[in-house]
Amino acid sequence: MKTEILKIAAAHLKPFLLILSLVVLYRGHNEPGGGFIAGLLAGMAYVIYAGAFGVGKAKQLRLAKPMFFMGLGIGIALFSGMIGLMNGAESIFTGVWTTLTFGTYSLKLGTPLLFDLGVYLTVAGMLVKIIFTVMEEDV
Amino acid sequence: MLGIVPASLFFVFLSKIPAVGWADDFKEVYPWIQDLGIGFSFNLDGLSLFFALLVTGVGALIMIYAGYYMRSYQKTNRFFGYLVFFMAAMLGLVTASDWITLFMFWEFTSISSFMLIGFKHEKTAAREAALQALLITGVGGLALLAGLIMMSLPYDTFSFEAVINDPQPFLQSRLFVPATLLILTGAFTKSAIFPFHFWLPGAMQAPSPVSAFLHSATMVKAGIYLMARLHPVMESQELWIYTLSVFGVVTMFVGAWFALAQQDLKKILAYTTVSALGTMVLLIGTSTAYSVTAALVFLLVHAFYKATLFMMAGNIEKITGTRDMNQLGQLNRYMPVATVISLLALLSMSGIPPMIGFIGKELMYEAKLNAPAAGNFILLTGFLANAFTVFVSLRFAFGVFWNKKQDFKKQPHEPDLSLLAGPAVLVFISLLLGIFPNQIAGLLGPAFQAILPGETLIKLKLWHGFNEILLLSFLTVLLGIVMFVFRKAIIRIVSYLNSNYFNLKLSQRFFAGIDVFLNFTKKKTAVVQHGYHRFYLMTIFIAAALLLILTMPAIDFQFDFDLKFDGLSFFVMLAAIMIIAGSIAVVVAQSRLVALIAAGFVGIGLTIVFILYSGVDLAITMVMVETLTVVLGAMVVYHLPKYLNYSGVGSRIRDGIVAVFFGFVMGFLALQTSKPTTITKISDYFVENSYPKAFGENIVNVILVDFRALDTLGEIVVLALAALGIVSLLKLNARKKSSR
Structure with missing residues (x-):
């Protein structure tokens, strides 16, 4: 399966897919997208890479720490639920929103987005972990 | 260093003594689950303060002791984490003023106890003891929860006040008897009352600071606390009075009896603790001003001397390498200070003046003499149990500090100052309070009011004058000494009786019961969890289809469909053809890979449908999931053997029927949802x-x-x-x- 074409494509697709996944994650609140899809996309970036270069190489990538990201994701999701509580809401997962403004650009941020980030990280981590393990089994 | 936290808390609580008694001053309520009337609420009344002082005061001393005691152990930070967790849980338990809050902290103490007993988890005995304690207190905890809920049903709230201020709705409810029995089951398991007492001697596997703190001074008193707390509600009920009295008496006697012939220092102390707990239950159940005063004083006394003795037992084990009576002796030569401290604590345990233990015992006799029901029998068993305790104390003192037998694993020496500080402080307080007993009246008074409102605390005195109670005390000590003189014969007889007639083996029976249960669940699991993936799927499909059919009448299901095929766009037709063709291909495929790809085809067809009907999110997810499924499936298929015709015609027909059945049900459901309905949709x-x-x-x-x-x-x-x-x-x- 290790063809040159796939290798070059995978190496270039990886950053592209990662950035795309972040875009999908952010726009999820108002347009199609969201943490789950974005997480799958990000995971795919690594799966394709592993398919082209082998799991051993893929595992050496800087961000290839799926277990860490799974834990971090659940932690972030849980934490995002607590923010509302700290702000005096009655139950957890009450949304809190702020708008950051940089000159003419404004960025709407809220705890649901943070929560979605948690979903994103967990899903990506899970996907990478499972596929890497199954692929290792192959060798 | 960790001792600072409980110590400072102790002084905070101490400063509250004068103010307690005017209710509502120390109330903290956090709304929690309001729909169910559950509040996360705390209140500090006399009884809570009494226990809180016990927990923090003894806790501080134990922390100092443990700081040095645990030095030779691994993972001590974990140990102290558990210990602090326990202390917090125990404080929560005694200050809670909502039954559910109390239950929650109750369970926390069980869990921390489990982890502390099993701290030396390399040892099988420690693991078994931990599990046993957890299971027994856990079952008790569940019973307690059920009982508390039943008790609170006539009220809208779970707060203490409701039932304590107005017990009538509960007392007259049909659930009164089961609720009371369930709550008592919880309290009895926690406080190691017969027949649940056997976990406590097993719990001696824990390091000594734990035995001193959890299993003598505080946690096992949680059941006593609960009974004391509920006493104002129940005091007029015969069920309550008789249950407490009977179980109290039996436990008092059984504990003392089994303490007689033990060889292990900590086991001896554990059985006397069981006896003491039984005594406290009995005293609360007797429900007179004398008995409740006696219960409170004895609780305090017992916490002091038992924690001291456990810490000393730990010291002795640490220094000599053993805690077996047969190997110890003549330690007074090596550790004079430790000897004096232990002897004073043993004096308190035997109830000999001038220790506060004497006052405790005098009050106990006074209470038993005045006991309304079956007074003579209770007095006799109490007398025997106390004499046994005297005997055990003498044996402890003689066997450890004077006896000639010596089989030390290490050369003994005086324990470090920090290992002696905690015991010394406790013994000193015991002595001081024995001489000036009314110093604690200010503390006991409000606690007494919480248990027996309307009556007043009996005045505490060291010297009552020559009366029948003093005579009883004297006879107790005399009997203890006489028994000690004939100790060899007595120990032989008791051991013989224990192994031949009273060999209850509750602990072994408990584990045998667990084994039976495990075997049963294994068999049950083997039937339900057979391990065939295809049958799991089949079960899920059939169950889902049947459930859907069952709910159809509820949504006014009608079998009149008006299917129209005209007006469908080209793309929808294409998708439909893809799906149908894919499905057929899956069924007839001769290799796994082909079947997999065909399944992917169906998925893509569905995706097109989603896109056409503007479910873009679903479509994107679907594409990825389908792709991944095919990729993963291909990897798995790569490893599997070639397509074998493993399913016969019969199973194929069966599978087909299930598939078609499920497909039809889902299809009808999908058609139904497209029709206008009267149901309000959450969407x-x-x-x-x-x-x-x-x-x-x-x-x-x-x-x-x-x-x-x-x-x-x-x-x-x-x-x-x-x-x-x-x-x-x-x-x-x-x-x-x-x-x-």
């Missing part, structure tokens, strides 16, 4: 509120991350767990292969 709420309340236009996403965020959190946790499960399964398999 309308989401559509209306998505933007105004959650500032999102993508409804699917808003539901996922905002309205139903808790569900999603659960889902991603499941995902992570599934990943871990898959990984560990595969890794395990790989290891097996490599080892082969």
Whole structure:
């Protein structure tokens, strides 16, 4: 399966897919997208890479720490639920929103987005972990 | 250093003594589950303060002691974590003023006790003892929860006040008897009351600071606390009085009896603790001013001397390497200070003046003399139990500090100052309070009021004059000494009787019961969890289809469909053809890979449908999931043997029937949902509120991350767990292969 074409494509697709996944994650609140899809996309970036270069190489990538990201994701999701509580809401997962403004650009941020980030990280981590393990089994 | 926290808390609580008694001053309420009337609320009244002082005061001394005692152990930070967790749980338990809050902290203490007993988890005995204690107190905890809920049913709230201020609705409810028995089961398991007492001697596997703190001074008193707390509600009930009296008497006697012939210092102390706990239950059940005063004084006395003795037993074990009576002796030569401290504590345990233990015992006799029901029998058993305790104390003192037998594993020496500080302080207080007993009246008074409102605390005195009680005390000590003179014969007789007639083996029977249960569940699991994936799927499909059919009448299901095929666009037709062709291909495929790809085809067809009907989110997800499924499937298929015709005609027909059946049910359901119905859909709420309340236009996403965020959190946790499960399964398999 290790063809040159796939290798070059995978190496270039990886950053592209990662950035795309972040875009999908952010726009999820108002347009199609969201943490789950974005997480799958990000995971795919690594799966394709592993398919082209082998799991051993893929595992050496800087961000290839799926277990860490799974834990971090659940932690972030849980934490995002607590923010509302700290702000005096009655139950957890009450949304809190702020708008950051940089000159003419404004960025709407809220705890649901943070929560979605948690979903994103967990899903990506899970996907990478499972596929890497199954692929290792192959060798 | 950790001792500072409980010590400072102790002084905080101490400063509250003068103020306690005027209720509501120390009330903290945090709303929790308001719909069910559950509040996260605390209140500090006399009884709570009494226990809180006990927990923090003894806790501080134990912390100092443990700081040095645990030095030779591994993972001590974990140990102290558990210990502080326990202390917090215990404080929560005694200050809670809501039954559910109390229950929660009650369970926390069980869990921390489990971890502390099993702290030396390399030892099988420690693990078994920990599990046994957890299971018994856990079952008791569940019974307690059920009982508390039953008790609170006539009220709208779970707060203490409701039932304590107005017990009539509960007393007259039909659930009074079961609720009371369940609550008592909880209290009895926690306080090691016969027949649940056997976990406590087993718990001696824990390091000594734990035995001193949890299993003598505080945690086992939680049951006593609960009974004292409920006493004002129940005091007029015969069920309550008789249950407490009977179980109290039996436990008092059984504990003292089994303490007689033990050889292990900590086991001796554990059985006398069981006896003491029985005594306290009995005293509360007797329900007179004398008995409740006696219960409170004895509780305090017992905490002091028993914690001291446990700490000394720990010291002795640490220094000589053993805590077996047969190997110890003449320690007074090596550790004079420790000897004096232990002897004073033993004096207190035997109830000999001038220790406060004497006052405790005098009050006990006074209470038993005045006991309304079956007074003589209770007096006799109490007398015997006390004489046994005197005997045990003498044996402890003589066997450890004078006896000639010596079989030390190490050369003994005086324990470090920090190992002696805690015991010394406790003994000193015992002595001081024995001479000036009314110093604690200010503390006991409000606690007494909480148990027996309307009566007053009996004045505490060291010297009552020559009367029948003093005579009883004297006779007790005399009998103890006489027994000690004939100790060899007595120990032989008791051991003989224990092993031949009273060999209850409750602990072994308990484990045998657990084994039976485990075997049963194994068999049951083998039937339900047979391990054939295809049958799991079949079960799920059939069950889902049947449930759907069952609910159809409820949604006014009608079998009149008006199917129209004209007006469908080209793309829909294409998708439909793809799906149908794919499905047929899956069924007739001759190799796994082909079947897999055909299944992918069906998925892509569905995706097109989603896109056409503007479910873009679903479509994107679907594409990825389908792709991944095919990729993963291909990897798995690669390893499997060639397509074998493993399913016969019969099973194929069976599978076909199930598949078609499920397909039809789902199809009808899908057609039904497209018709206008009278049911209000929850999706309308989401559509209306998505933007105004959650500032999102993508409804699917808003539901996922905002309205139903808790569900999603659960889902991603499941995902992570599934990943871990898959990984560990595969890794395990790989290891097996490599080892082969």
